[in-house]
Amino acid sequence: MSQVWNFSAGPAALPREVLERAQRELLDWDGSGMSIMEQSHRGKRFIAMAERVEDDVRALADIPGDYAVLFLQGGATQHFAQIPMNLAAPGASADYIINGHWGAKAAREAAPYVNVHVAADSNHDGYRGLPARDTWQLDPHAAYVHLTTNETIHGIEWPSIPDTGAVPLVADMSSDIFSQPLDVRRFGLIYAGAQKNIGPSGLVLMIVRRDLLDRPTRPLAHILHYADHAAANSMLNTPNTWGWYVAGLTFQWMRAQGGLTAIAERNRAKAQRLYAAIDGSGGYYRNDVEPTARSRMNVRFGVHDAALDPVFVAEAEAAGLIALKGHKALGGLRASLYNAVPLAAVDALVAFMQDFRTRHG
Ligand SMILES: *Cc1c(COP(=O)(O)O)cnc(C)c1O
Numbered sequence: 001m002s003q004v005w006n007f008s009a010g011p012a013a014l015p016r017e018v019l020e021r022a023q024r025e026l027l028d029w030d031g032s033g034m035s036i037m038e039q040s041h042r043g044k045r046f047i048a049m050a051e052r053v054e055d056d057v058r059a060l061a062d063i064p065g066d067y068a069v070l071f072l073q074g075g076a077t078q079h080f081a082q083i084p085m086n087l088a089a090p091g092a093s094a095d096y097i098i099n100g101h102w103g104a105k106a107a108r109e110a111a112p113y114v115n116v117h118v119a120a121d122s123n124h125d126g127y128r129g130l131p132a133r134d135t136w137q138l139d140p141h142a143a144y145v146h147l148t149t150n151e152t153i154h155g156i157e158w159p160s161i162p163d164t165g166a167v168p169l170v171a172d173m174s175s176d177i178f179s180q181p182l183d184v185r186r187f188g189l190i191y192a193g194a195q196k197n198i199g200p201s202g203l204v205l206m207i208v209r210r211d212l213l214d215r216p217t218r219p220l221a222h223i224l225h226y227a228d229h230a231a232a233n234s235m236l237n238t239p240n241t242w243g244w245y246v247a248g249l250t251f252q253w254m255r256a257q258g259g260l261t262a263i264a265e266r267n268r269a270k271a272q273r274l275y276a277a278i279d280g281s282g283g284y285y286r287n288d289v290e291p292t293a294r295s296r297m298n299v300r301f302g303v304h305d306a307a308l309d310p311v312f313v314a315e316a317e318a319a320g321l322i323a324l325k326g327h328k329a330l331g332g333l334r335a336s337l338y339n340a341v342p343l344a345a346v347d348a349l350v351a352f353m354q355d356f357r358t359r360h361g
Helices: 016-024 044-061 075-087 101-110 210-214 226-231 241-256 259-279 306-318 343-360
Strands: 067-072 093-098 115-121 145-148 169-172 189-193 204-209 298-303 333-336
Touching: 016 241, 044 067, 044 241, 044 259, 067 210, 067 226, 067 241, 075 101, 075 169, 075 189, 075 204, 075 210, 075 226, 093 101, 101 115, 101 145, 101 169, 204 210, 204 226, 210 226, 241 259, 259 298, 259 343, 298 306, 306 333, 306 343
Parallel strands: 093 115, 093 145, 145 169, 169 189
Antiparallel strands: 067 204, 189 204, 298 333
């Protein structure tokens, strides 16, 4: 099998141009005669690269100077716990908006370090919709409000970012970061595991308003303290040098694609095409998410007869359409349409869906 269409939820498809460039540079990066993975992060070449990557991501997402950009490790999950350590003093509380699996996990992991107040939860409908902003029970004294902008497993995305007033908004954007333009100023802190829209796993991108780094909280080991990471330009200890490099190639690729506005248009077209195929199938395929909450990144769907879902997955894989099995918690099917997934992949999937229906319908 020479090339497949990869619909994996993460680690996920990377742009082919990025992979080809990494391949070309693998044995001799930047004229050094060595691969990027063999270089010291304290070396001139690596430091210059890190500066270029930061310039590129700032230009890409229009990140203001009073926000720090950090390249961390531990996955988004570690930061579920580390964010309250850094932003909440002992005894403080934080508001959590829960509209799916990851938001619930963020609240659970934060609980040892902050009084978690669930300000809204849409679990009553099995996370098929979003908790309307006017139902949130926000605490004006909360240390922060935590929101998951896209729920990867449930296929739910906020169509716009709700207003949280003066309380800093902390957003887990792991699965929709840089899929559309964003107004960084609306947020106190944005974080994302890299393995969906940015690069390889093992890297976390964080964009944080600098004043939040100085909050008096509790004694923290340096390695857990974001302010120390910022002061050390994310090189407090050995960073994920490979991940940082590939992320940089992806930021350059996104800029060459026309930036976030152009990327957003493509993402909208991709999602529309797939949802139209589901909705236009006369009930053969179904998607239970409220239309206004449907994710552009992760399309959850299923065959009307759930017994056919595994058949669909196996036949799709044989046809070169990979990783369409839904998350184990929910079953069914899921197609992830991150930035690196081209429209041609969606066309191939839609054609396969029609063919499958003809054969099994
Ligand atoms: C994938 C994902 C995570 C978990 O990321 P790890 O890097 O595996 O810790 C957290 N939040 C969201 C929204 C995700 O999609």
